[in-house]
Amino acid sequence: PQTMGTSPTDPPASVPRETIIPIDVNQKTVSSLMDLTGASTPTRDFEAAINGTALARPPMNQEQFDAQFAYIPGESEMKRRLKKTGQRYINPFTSCAAFKHSLFGFIPILDWLPNYAFKSFIIDDILGGITVGVMHVPQGIAYAILAQVSPINGLYTSFLPPLIYTIFGTSRHNSIGSFAVVSLMCGMAVNRFTDPTNPKYNDTIAFIQDPEMRPSQDQVASSLTFLIAFAMALLRLDFLTTYFSDQVVAGFTTAASIHVLVSQLKDALGIRNLTKHDGQVGYLVMNLYEMALRIADVNIYACGISLFCIVFLVVGKEVISVQLKKRCNFKYTIPYELLLMIITTVCSYCFNFQETLNVKIVGDLPNSPPTPAVPRFDLMPSLIMDALAITIVVYAVHISLAKMFAKKQNYEIDANQELIALGITSVASSFFPIYPVACSLGRTLLNFQVGTKTLLSNVFSSILLLSIILYLGKFFGPLPMPVLSCIVIVALTGIFNKFKELRLLWPVSKIDFSIWMVSFLSTVFIDVTPGLAISICYALFTTIAREQWPRWHLLGNVHGTLDFKDSERYEDVFFFHAICIFRFDSPLLFTNVDRFKKCISKAMSQWERSHEYYVFRVERTKVLTDLRDGVIKEEEVDEGEALSRHFIIDCSGFTFVDYMGVSALKEVYVEMRNRGVLVYFAAAKAPVRDLFSKCGFYDYVAKENFYPTIRDGVAIARLRQKARGQQDVQYSLEHDRLSEIMSAVPMH
Incomplete structure (x- = not known):
């Protein structure tokens, strides 16, 4: 840009010159006011633009603008919130239609099920439900082991919660059930209550005096599930999760997946009786170190089974399925995990892996539906932190996946209703031996790929799981544990693709890159729950830091337009003499x-x-000395006088101003006036102006100093300069009357 606004035609400041201002007494418009300093071409362009050809109104201040265009004052925030809350609970009872609308919003199945396109959707929903149900079986059993509960509980978790979610949910593709990260976090809490070798065991159950009242694994898991529902209702996570960026979720889930991976290595390698380090800072590194020390205890047969399982799953998913789809247009998903479970279970049963190879197996699975029981409410105070962490992960992952797949299929979800659906699902599930449920990325993606149309697919998935629970579950007793570990490990490979995000984040935002890395490293090297807390706190800190050190700009007028832009970003901008425009890009x-x-x-x-x-000082010039009542007079003035200076603060970046911010504006205003500078405030948002009115700022700074746009502020500043002519600046500060100046500007 030209040096602080000097146009190529402007002479040096030290060179005096004579400027004759042409006055057309018949043209009563702003365009008759030409530049006192020589009127460079950009200046003429701007004044021609404000002549009415580009503006439908003359320049005016904020008060005049509000009066002319009927400004509506905003109601108080408290009143608005109370009104909105009242409408939420009163409107459903104002009419039958309103009650029906509210009921259908709370129970969405009442809305979409009567309109179900049976012929178009039923086949896709049946196939999708069965396919996802098959995937539930290996993951449910494997993740139950991870959650430190009985394997049958994993099937219960995959059977009941999806049915409840079908009634209240709005996402057609999210697969509710077991999830590796949540299972791991649940397992840590369960282990703390039930494993005497855990370092925190004695402290955790110290409040339970009667040994017979010590909780079982199922009781801890179900109590945690109930507490999660309570946390969802209390925290209103639909509001809080807006502060959880994608980088926090991605870094945390990737790190938690590494915890899951390490937890499966002992069964995959066949190492038994490892020392428990759960709950200690850096326990992941401790576990890896101990496994390295115990490398001599590795079961070679378990390693062989694990190697076979990984090769089977990787070749099947990455080679066979890809080639079938590419060459034969094969559209169906092959359940390699279930096939692997069947093959290894048969082999284990026939060759008695447990006795002959010393390979750990799943054990007996009861053939019975889940038995209801009341959660242990006395355990909940000790589970609060675990519940909060799991709740945040559950909702953040769930809503991000729901939005992603809804966007792909062009339908809408209700984030608040999703919170309600997850809460009701957790409450109902807590009365059964079920551990905390969540949305699984792998199953949700499978649900999308097989073409599932509606939530009715969950019904067919649960029917399949119920048949397995009642009739087929017992046949999976001989299933080797290394198989389940490998199923979990291979399922996590997709999560690690999130490392690719770092390559994209680095050039876009170093701060977002740092959020990802802090989330990942703190979760890996400290612990899952503290890592999540650190991740969220760091993300919030970066938000505060961005507001604490925002950018500021000096704005210039883009040549030939009415736009004012950052002078560092545009070359073809210029500045008006004795007018500075400042913008601060942050709430104050x-x-x-x-x-x-x-x-x-x-x-x-x-x-x-x-x-x-x-x-510029001038030797002789003709200026306007009286604009009252539209009368234009000319008068010569002597040299040595100067125009007044104007400092315009662009308030468009102020989304909010607090009390200290108002005080800062007052200080700036006083300091500027003491230096002989007029201060204007332009483009302030309506809520900010309402705040100024409430806090008495207008009693300190006259409303005539506020303008609806920067263009208005600049135009009025130039009108003041020219109408005032060469009057003394200090006199102008004390006696300037904008109304007298503006009376000379006719309406267009």
Whole structure:
């Protein structure tokens, strides 16, 4: 940009010159006011633009603008919230239609099931339900082991919660059930209550005096599930999760997946009786170190089974399925996990792997439906932190997947209703031996790929699982544990693709990159729950830091337009003489008011060093001396006088201003006036102006200093300069009357 607004035709400031301002007494418009300093071409363009050809109205201040266009004052935030809350609970009872609408919103199945396109959707829903149900079997059993509960509980978790979610949910593709990360977090809590070798065991159950009242694994898991539902209702996570960026979720889930992977290595390698380090800082590294020390205890047969399982799954998924789809247009999904379970179970049963090879197996699975029981409420105070962490993970993962697949299929989900659906699902599930449920990325993606149309697919999935629970579950007793570990390990490979995000994040945002890395490293090297807390706190800190150290800009007028842009971003911009436009890109809060004042000082220093701060002195000129009642008069003035200076603060970046922010604006205003500078405020948002009115800011700074746009502020500043002519600046500060100046500007 030209140096602080000097146009190529402007002479040096030290060179005096004579300027004759042409006055057309018959043209009563702003265009008759030409530049006192020589009127460069960009200046003429701007004044021609405000002549009415580009604007449908003359320049005016904010008060005049509000009066002319009937500004509606906003109601108080408290009143608005109370009104909205009242409408939420009262509107359903105002009419039958409103009650029906609210009921269908709370129980969505009442809306979509009567309109179900049976002929078009039923086949896809049956096939999708069966396919996902088959996937539930190996994952349910494997993740139950991870959650430190009986394997049959994994099938219960895959059977009942999807049915409940079908009634209240709005996402057609999210697969509710077991999830590796949540199972791991649940397992840590269960282990703390039930494993005497856990370092925190004695502290955790110290409040339980009667040994017979010590909780079982199922009781801890179900109590945790109930507490998660309570946390969802209390925290209103649909609001809180807006602060959980994708980088927090991605870094945390990737790190938690590494915890899951390490937890499966002992069964995959056949190492038994490892020392428990769960709950200690850096326990992941401790577990890896101990496994390295116990490498001599590895069961070679378990390693062989694990190697076979990994090769079977990887070749099947990455080679056979890809080739079938490519060459034969094969559209169906082959359940390699279930096939692997069947093959290895048969082999284990025939060759008695447990006795002959010393390979650990699943054991007996009861053929009975889940038995209801009341959760242990006395355990809940000790489970609060676990519940909060799991709740955040459950909802963050669930809503991100729901939005992603809804966007792909062009339908809408209700985030608040999803919170309600998950809460009701957790409450109902807590009365059965079920551990916390969540949405699984792998099953949800499979649900999408097989073409599932509606939530009715969950019914067919649960029917399949119920038949397995009642009739087929017992046949999986001989299933080797290394098989389940390998199923979990291979299922996690997709999660590690999130490392690819780092390559994209680095050039876009170093802060987002750091959020991802902090989330990942803190979760890996400390622990899952503390890692999540650190991740969220760091993400919030970066948000505060961005507001505390925002950017500021000096704005210039883009040649030939009415736009004002950052002078560092555009070359073809210029500055008006003795007018500086400043923008601060942040809410004005107690965290950044000191920086705001420093930025103002820097802008003033830069302005004072520039050519534009000082106005050219003139030897002789004709100026307007009286604009009252539309009468234009000319008068010659002597040299040595100067135009007044104007500092315009662009308030468009102020989404909110707190009390200290208002005080900072007052300080800036006083300091500027003491330096002989008029201060204008332009483009302030309506809520900010309402706040100024409530806090008495207008009693301190006149409303005439506020303008609806930067264009208005600049136009009025130039009108003041020209109408005032060469009057003394201090006199102008004390006696300037905008109404007298504006009376000369006719309406277009």
